[in-house]
Amino acid sequence: MSQGLLFIVSAPSGTGKTTLIKRLVECVPGIVMSRSxxxxxxxxxxxxxxxxxxxxxxxxxxxxxxxxFLEWAHIFGHRYGTxxxxxxxxxxxxxxxxxxxxxxxxxxxxxxxxxxxxxxxLPPSHQVLETRLRQRSGQDATEEELQTRLETARQEVAQSxxxxxxVVNDEIGRCVEQLQSIVVAERSRAAVVNExxxxxxxxxxxxxD
Amino acid sequence: MSQGLLFIVSAPSGTGKTTLIKRLVECVPGIVMSRSxxxxxxxxxxxxxxxxxxxxxxxxxxxxxxxxFLEWAHIFGHRYGTxxxxxxxxxxxxxxxxxxxxxxxxxxxxxxxxxxxxxxxLPPSHQVLETRLRQRSGQDATEEELQTRLETARQEVAQSxxxxxxVVNDEIGRCVEQLQSIVVAERSRAAVVNExxxxxxxxxxxxxD
Numbered sequence: 275m276s277q278g279l280l281f282i283v284s285a286p287s288g289t290g291k292t293t294l295i296k297r298l299v300e301c302v303p304g305i306v307m308s309r310s311x312x313x314x315x316x317x318x319x320x321x322x323x324x325x326x327x328x329x330x331x332x333x334x335x336x337x338x339x340x341x342x343f344l345e346w347a348h349i350f351g352h353r354y355g356t357x358x359x360x361x362x363x364x365x366x367x368x369x370x371x372x373x374x375x376x377x378x379x380x381x382x383x384x385x386x387x388x389x390x391x392x393x394x395x396l397p398p399s400h401q402v403l404e405t406r407l408r409q410r411s412g413q414d415a416t417e418e419e420l421q422t423r424l425e426t427a428r429q430e431v432a433q434s435x436x437x438x439x440x441v442v443n444d445e446i447g448r449c450v451e452q453l454q455s456i457v458v459a460e461r462s463r464a465a466v467v468n469e470x471x472x473x474x475x476x477x478x479x480x481x482x483d
Numbered sequence: 484m485s486q487g488l489l490f491i492v493s494a495p496s497g498t499g500k501t502t503l504i505k506r507l508v509e510c511v512p513g514i515v516m517s518r519s520x521x522x523x524x525x526x527x528x529x530x531x532x533x534x535x536x537x538x539x540x541x542x543x544x545x546x547x548x549x550x551x552f553l554e555w556a557h558i559f560g561h562r563y564g565t566x567x568x569x570x571x572x573x574x575x576x577x578x579x580x581x582x583x584x585x586x587x588x589x590x591x592x593x594x595x596x597x598x599x600x601x602x603x604x605l606p607p608s609h610q611v612l613e614t615r616l617r618q619r620s621g622q623d624a625t626e627e628e629l630q631t632r633l634e635t636a637r638q639e640v641a642q643s644x645x646x647x648x649x650v651v652n653d654e655i656g657r658c659v660e661q662l663q664s665i666v667v668a669e670r671s672r673a674a675v676v677n678e679x680x681x682x683x684x685x686x687x688x689x690x691x692d
Contacts, residue, residue, distance in 0.1 A: 400686035401686070428684070435673050438673060440680060455665075455671075456664075456667075458661060458664035464645075474605055474609055475637070
């Protein structure tokens with residue numbers, strides 16, 4: 275069996291990437307979304323093994339020291355990481371895997387898995403992103419906090435040219451179809467389908483002998 | 484306007500590539516199939532500018548000497564070629580172009596257009612190809628001629644690993660969808676959609692100033 279593909283999806287906060295990838299995984303057979311490990315406690319309603327794999331601080335440190343993460347980061351005082359053995363497990367069983375991680379995490383993974391396929395999701399415009407971030411922040415966020423988030427988004431968008439693919443999330447159904455096309459195309463790469471070619475070629479040889 | 488993409492499709496004779504690409508071009512907006520130039524006379528029912536662009540031997544030679552072809556070849560005593568200026572014309576107007584040419588022609592084009600995207604179409608099996616070739620040859624072909632055609636197909640299939648993508652024409656509707664996905668994915672390449680990124684980024688900068 276050939277090894278599954280590894281897709282990395284990054285997008286500025288407010289682009290709707292999580293909804294998008296959940297829809298993609300529902301539509302496309304043979305692809306799973308990777309679940310992050312985190313050292314933070316579960317919030318009410320969160321389920322271990324569904325939302326995250328929750329581990330203690332000590333367990334997380336052990337995994338870091340044992341090179342158990344493809345990437346990990348501190349976010350708001352807690353640690354989040356992508357388990358190397360979980361990803362390798364899926365892939366060796368022939369499943370494609372999609373990781374939803376930020377620009378820094380994507381860089382870490384690419385440095386360790388040079389066959390990773392990277393996709394950047396853009397908001398349709400600056401204005402839409404600002405509106406979404408305002409809605410999401412609610413009334414609590416100050417104008418300054420909002421500006422900081424927009425500046426972070428700007429810096430992330432500026433790094434999108436290092437990605438293999440760029441898609442715009444203007445309409446979720448259309449954007450899911452575009453992501454689906456990218457998965458189908460990557461599964462059609464000559465390097466990936468070599469087994470099929472070999473089968474057909476060997477039939478020629480058997481008959482030609 | 485960004486330049487259109489150039490797709491090259493090759494397949495052994497009997498794979499059904501012409502039907503496949505006609506269907507693709509009907510389904511996908513913004514992509515045209517390139518028409519070959521030939522020095523052979525039109526057959527009954529063939530229309531100049533629809534089936535081929537028919538030129539005289541002298542005109543063909545002039546185009547060869549003026550480096551007017553992206554690729555050209557002798558086939559059964561006549562010459563066939565892909566006009567460089569026709570392809571460049573389509574692409575500069577933003578249209579994607581698909582060329583249906585053989586393995587040798589594909590090599591010539593790639594050496595002159597390193598941005599060409601190459602797709603190889605496989606028959607579903609050796610047996611299906613043999614059946615199709617027998618049907619197409621009719622009763623005129625000797626067993627030896629058929630074996631020669633199968634050997635040519637084998638040599639072509641063996642070169643499919645030099646292509647970017649490999650698809651299997653097991654069922655035409657499914658295969659057209661797969662080709663469509665490859666076109667959509669290639670249109671999503673970061674290098675191709677840079678204008679969108681630039682637009683969104685410049686909106687950030689205008690507002691950030």
